[in-house]
Amino acid sequence: MKNRKINIDRPHLDSSEIMARRNFSEVLGNHAVLTKPFYKQYWFMGTSGIATVSLIIGGVVSFNASDEQIRLPETAAINIQTDAPPLLAQLVNVEPEETVSYLSIANEEVTEISNETENKSYDKKTTLSKKEVSNAKSKVKKEEVIQETSPKFAVETSLTESYDANEMELAPRIHNKLGGKITRSELLDNKGITTVADISIIHFEMHLIDGLGGEVFEAENNQLNDEMKKAIAKVEEGETIYFQNIKARIKDGLEIRLNPLRYVLAN
Amino acid sequence: MQEIKTKQKTMPTNSIYHHTEDKLLKELKWIQYAKEDPRGFEPLYNKYYEQILRYIYQRIDDKEMAFDITSQVFLKALNNIHKYEYRGVPFASWLYRIAKSELYQSFRDSKAKRTVNIDTVHLADMIDEMEEAGTDEDRKMLIHLIGELNDDEVQLIEMRYFEKRSFREIGEILEITENNAKVKSHRVLKKMKKLFNQIENEK
Numbered sequence: 184m185k186n187r188k189i190n191i192d193r194p195h196l197d198s199s200e201i202m203a204r205r206n207f208s209e210v211l212g213n214h215a216v217l218t219k220p221f222y223k224q225y226w227f228m229g230t231s232g233i234a235t236v237s238l239i240i241g242g243v244v245s246f247n248a249s250d251e252q253i254r255l256p257e258t259a260a261i262n263i264q265t266d267a268p269p270l271l272a273q274l275v276n277v278e279p280e281e282t283v284s285y286l287s288i289a290n291e292e293v294t295e296i297s298n299e300t301e302n303k304s305y306d307k308k309t310t311l312s313k314k315e316v317s318n319a320k321s322k323v324k325k326e327e328v329i330q331e332t333s334p335k336f337a338v339e340t341s342l343t344e345s346y347d348a349n350e351m352e353l354a355p356r357i358h359n360k361l362g363g364k365i366t367r368s369e370l371l372d373n374k375g376i377t378t379v380a381d382i383s384i385i386h387f388e389m390h391l392i393d394g395l396g397g398e399v400f401e402a403e404n405n406q407l408n409d410e411m412k413k414a415i416a417k418v419e420e421g422e423t424i425y426f427q428n429i430k431a432r433i434k435d436g437l438e439i440r441l442n443p444l445r446y447v448l449a450n
Numbered sequence: 451m452q453e454i455k456t457k458q459k460t461m462p463t464n465s466i467y468h469h470t471e472d473k474l475l476k477e478l479k480w481i482q483y484a485k486e487d488p489r490g491f492e493p494l495y496n497k498y499y500e501q502i503l504r505y506i507y508q509r510i511d512d513k514e515m516a517f518d519i520t521s522q523v524f525l526k527a528l529n530n531i532h533k534y535e536y537r538g539v540p541f542a543s544w545l546y547r548i549a550k551s552e553l554y555q556s557f558r559d560s561k562a563k564r565t566v567n568i569d570t571v572h573l574a575d576m577i578d579e580m581e582e583a584g585t586d587e588d589r590k591m592l593i594h595l596i597g598e599l600n601d602d603e604v605q606l607i608e609m610r611y612f613e614k615r616s617f618r619e620i621g622e623i624l625e626i627t628e629n630n631a632k633v634k635s636h637r638v639l640k641k642m643k644k645l646f647n648q649i650e651n652e653k
Contacts, residue, residue, distance in 0.1 A: 187564040187604070188511055189597055196513070201503055204517055207495045213521075214488050214528045 352380040355387075355429050355441045365446040370415060370424070375406040378441070382431040385438070390425040391418060415448075422448050477541050484531050491528050498542055499524070502549050508613065509553055511565040519556060523549045543622040550623070566596060566604060569612060576611045580643050591649060595642050603638045610635050 221227050354361055355376050358369035376384050384405035391398045391414055400411045407415070418424065426444040433439055483490030502523055507516040526548050534544060556562040573589055580592075596607060609615045609623070621631040 187566055187597065189593060190511065190565060190567045191593065192570055193567050196504065196507060198500065201500050205496065205499050206521075207492050210495065210521060210524050210528060211488055211491075213525050 353378055353382070353431075353439075353441060355384070355426070355431075355444055357426075357444065357446070360446070362445050363447065364449045365424075366449045367415065370446065370448070371407065371412055373406075375404070376426065376429060376444070377405065378431070380433075382433050382439075384429060384431045384441075386428065386430040387426055388428045389414070390427060391415075392423060392425070418448050420448055420450055424448060474538070474540065478536055481531065481534060481536070481541060484528070485534075488528055488531075491524075491531065494527075494541060495524055498545055501542060502545055505546060505549055505613070506553060508567055508608065509565060510556070510562040512562060515556070515562050519549070519552050519562070523552050526552070539622045543619075546623040547625070564601075566608065567612070568593060568596070572612045572614075576607075579611075580639065580646065588646075591646060592642070595645050598645070599638065599642075603641070606631075606635050606638050 355378055357365065357376055358372045358374070359377075360369065376387055378384070386401070386403055387405070389400040389402070389407070389411050391400075398414060400408070400414060402408050402411065415424070424446045426446075429441040429443065430438050431441055477494070480490065480493045484494060499520065503516060503520045506519050506523070507513065510516055510519070523545060527545055534541075553562070557564055570589065573592060577588055577592060596604060599607065605624075606620065609620045610617075615623075617631045617635070618628045620626075620635070621628040624631065626634070
């Protein structure tokens, strides 16, 4: 005999009793209790899932952004007192990569100018002069020579490394200002462009940009020439003056390129 | 065998279970309401409560336990109504399957004991189909034989002879085809007849 009970002629349940004990509200009440809590609902899972993914992405992006800031300490240090554009600040170091970038900049200039020459739409006010073209070409040639003479290049690199510690000393300045607002009298200071380090500036360019375009002036020492002073006299307050392509000669007669300067005329 | 088939065809079956197509569609509407709002489940609850309770009470001894399990069955059905898929059979077959599962759970948890409730009236029908005399001794022997059957065989005998279900209904509850339900029922009856004859010959 299996483990089961056998009943013979057990009295049947009365239908009225069954009907009396039927209670749908009790089932409905229990159903409400057993209904999934909010944290098991699909909408909650979906929302929290999206929020989690967004947080992770946001965290990664902000972490990367802060990492980039940490990677540029030199630029940040130079920019403490100035508004100088940070892009060219990296070109202070005469490292192999920097030389190549200089070369590429020169190439770009040549390409831009040659295109304009081809189009015969040359405008002294808005573009670089023909002299610039020849200068740029000569720069390219010069850089090519530097690349070919690798022993000299190596010396240059090592010297630059020795200057890294005193980078601020190599920062050019006018009236001891590294950038920002400058008065006309400060700008026309007799000392011209100077550095803390004992180096002599042998070349620089002054770029004046107004609503019509730009004008470029060149000097082969650290002093502003008469042409530059006349141009500065015409510049209105609030306009920006750039000093770029500042070259200096250091020990052993080697040339280096210094940070550009950017000033806003105060009066 | 031919006689048995003829008698089975004429045997009365549970008419509450079987539905016309219109009734099935109406029931399907109720199910849709229930899926949208649990309160829409009430017509289904009212319609099938007694059937399910009797099915459960047929298999256990304790009346209160039968009511509890029935409530549990409907609660489970309501909680899982969104999973229900219409397959052209009455909603009751889905409820019976839940009831069967809940019953087995109760037996496993030792909350209830498997019971076979036999009405002598129905037993007479069975003896008649087995072409036996129907004496008191035969009845006792038949009860003894039912006790010897395994759970699946008892279930078939219960549904077919004590609850008067059609083969189609048995098939839908047990999730087998109508023909399979028919074949299985005949095999159980044949086995019982064989055992019956063996015992008689031993005497």
